[in-house]
Amino acid sequence: MAKIVVDGVEYEVNPDNNLLQECLSQGLDLPYFCWHPCMGSVGACRQCAVKQYRDEEDKDGILVMACMTAASDGAIISIEDSQAKDMRERVIESLMISHPHDCPVCEEGGECHLQDMTLMSGHNYRRYDKKKVTHRNQYLGPFINHEMNRCITCYRCVRFYDDYAGGTDLAAQAAHHHVYFGRHQDGVLENEFSGNLVEVCPTGVFTDKVFSDHYTRKWDLQSAPSVCTGCAVGCNTTPGERYRSLRRIVNRYNSEVNGYFLCDRGRFGFDYVNSDERLQAASKRVGGGLQAFDEAALSGLLTEFADGEMIGIGSPRASNESNFALRCLVGEQNFYSGLADDEQEATQLVLEMARDQAFHSPSIREIESCDAVVVLGEDVTNTAPRVALALRQAVRNRSLDLAADCNIPAWQDAAVRELAQNERSPLALLSSYASRLDDVASDCVIDSPAALAQQGFAIASELSNQAAAAESDHGDTVKRIAQQLKAAKRPLIIAGTSAGSIALIQAAANIARALHESRGAAIDLCLLVPEVNTLGVSLLANPDNRLGSALSRLAAGEVKKAVVLENDLYRRAPRAAVDSALAKAEQLLVIDQFETATTDQADIVLPSTAFSEHEATYVNYEGRAQLSFQVHRNYRGARPGWRWLMEDADGNVEDLINRCAEEATAFAKLDDLLPAAGDFVASMKIPRQSHRYSGRTAMRSNVNVHEPKQPIDDQSVLAFSMEGIPASKDARLMGAAWSPGWNSNQSISKFQDEVNGELKQGDTGTLLLERSGSGQWYSAPAQAATPAGELQVAPAYQIFGSDELSARSPTIRQRMTDAYVSIAPKDAERLGLKQGDAVSLNGNGSLATACIRTRIKPGTAAVYCGDGQINPHEIGDSVALTKSDVAGERSLSGLIVSDLYEEDY
């Protein structure tokens, strides 16, 4: 700790930080642009000038940039000094000299850091009346708008996009008064985190295109704290609604999980919520079609249906509450997780590791602090995107060490990067095809999943002689990786269920166990699962209840009724198995948001609410349970899954959460997530609408001139209203961050205990699992031979397309690609396949597009199933490919890979 004096007041600060950061941590207001809490300082904008004095005698002082000056012990500074103020006022004037006067039509308006800073710095009259520099804007794809005239050249965009997120197609161009931030030509921004530009850019240069198409000011949005359901990371989000439609999603800070950034699947994959294709009314099958129930029939529905034994199939994309309610309805012995059988087996293994004392499951923030990483067969960019962004920061730990050796503080971003050049902490990627992280990897081993598992076992046996020996084709690499792990301060092993290989997870566990043995401490083992609540539903279901056996019980007529909760079984098992089970089921009740192949078979279809329409909890890959509040109502007939399933239709979700905590093993701590009654002023509700929420009396007057009563929220502590006590201090209940003078997302520093710290009274979620197990070593399985002429299958995934719900989003659809099969040029030649050819898989009618890549092992085929275009459970460990003469309607457009093979060049 150090003491500094700011305008005569003494503060205790952290000397490892800079003055700007520490002033903000103390709650002081000091304008800035180029500094960003997690990207450090470059001193580019000169906006954060303060006066610094040599000592108490020094009355003159010098102007320094707060973001470029260490908060060293004894520093005496003034923010209020008139020269400093004057400098800041002039700097902002010059930065925005060509900035247009277009706030009223700018999407940033009302949450614009530039607006806030003009006010804060006192620049409220513009003197420049000459011709302004103008620019041509670019088409940047379906996510982002470009309006370069608004740029103040703070360089944050390229620092985020290139330096932080590893993007390569956005750069600063030209010089002096016509500096330009854009691509080399119009085109889609390729990086998977491009949406963060919207929040990183302090002005309206990069704005959310989807939001812009149905724009609403921030203060007019109804919002609540929510959790992304795009994958198992569970990033925290703030969705905003108006006029009964969900308008956008922005990041919500959680120090342990997503920090300041989301991936583009999470940010843009929400607009299926507004889709007219959503199921709208409870209906039953009459003849061939569905007919809506009338209200009266509806009330007796469940009582009637629930009579007698039935099977309940849950879902990894449904909340704990809905799954639990289904379990209560059908009884534990009849409740199934709804995971595919092989995935269930793999997930159980993940859960076993999650209870093993030898391991620790790292949060995103913890991943960033690891200094040697091995990724075994998991394409994190496409299965858990936020993890990929964290890994890009993890490889920078080496540069921070180098900087520390040279006495360069970590926040001196440009200096640290300049010093390190291409020096990085080791990141070994063992993968079946080239990935989007290869550019920062120290080693890329490309091989089939089975062979990768062998390498994993070999690394473990290199580290410990207790670990079973394994053959390796990459001996030197294996040795090097083992060495790097051994030498690291905080090694990390990543694997997951997506590669469909138990052996890969076991190999990862062996490596971590070997490290644990020599270190004694718990080793970071990050095992990823694909969906938002894969772990939650797996904890609720009996591990021996396999989907396959549920289907056979139905097919055999043992049980005649089934309830399927938000699950399309045709994505979880071979078509024939589902067909025969559903054909035999006498009564099938399916709850879902959309029509699926499964609802098509149902006798009763009940529409369920989307993530923003209900309060729910989910368990992320770490075993972290998080609470997501309802943002807005569903104005059609959808209800939360659990509500259809509980006898008591008036039930309250928070009661259900309490009940789940009491009854379900492993969920004992779930109720910690609920806000306690005593947390509120005079037990007033927290408004979801801002105090500036406008037009309430008029917004529906095109329908009816009477102002409707605000909907009552009988479920939670939040209100669908602007009345109540705003969560201005309790960040846990705060949807959109706002603080006086800070209308942009930069206001978050007002809610953090210190910059980049936890939220005041914040809640990072609750880790559900206790570790007590002591685990075991695994040995490498015998390598199965691939039938002659066939290729070994490696499942492939796409950030846009592999998640069932976001794939329904019209925005995401614009970036999706059809099912493809990636093969090496050699195999393509042997099979007579050309880039883009239609390929038949196993001759069973499954069609994919040939995608010939240079960086895939000959003999393997990476199969991407598209959005339900191919049933992955009908493809074995190996596949026979033949050219199909079905005219290819499908294409690879939308695919972004760096190693596409182009014969003709």
Next chain:
Amino acid sequence: MSEMSNESTMVNNVIASSATRARRLNAEEIAEIEHEMELYPDKRAVGLEALKIVQKHQGWVSDESLLAIASYLDIPVADLEGVATFFNLVYRRPVGRKVILFCNSVSCWIMGCDSIKEQIEHRLGIDFGETSEDGDFTLVPVPCLGDCDRAPVMMVGDDLHRNLTPEKIDQIFEQYRKQLTADG
């Protein structure tokens, strides 16, 4: 190298593949770029030299050339564009057969370069950044050619012309006209 260049010339992105495609660098360009690569530790650092080499051979740097260089050096094309557009004398648009580097900095300004420029405009019909209709000349401003004691100064192609007067301009361009016509 040949294998790498083969791989790296692939367009990075299928979405972009319908757009501009890289042209092939010719053998001389490649030889010169290879030579520069020996002199720098990092391929990224060769970017500027490579742009100059290509410009020397092609007269300017087209989108196709930009892609070709980026692929050859295996660096992001956006970064290379950043370099190319940073320098005024890397031409990203076609230029005339002769580029006029016209100094309009302090000394030349004091010595009346404005009237010289007027004369050029009058004679060739071009302003800064423009190319004459016959494709012979492009006029580009430069800040100081380092020959202030003989201001006003300009370069046409590789030739330096000093102590300019409006009359001299007519003579000079008359000569170039002849020369260019003779060259075809």
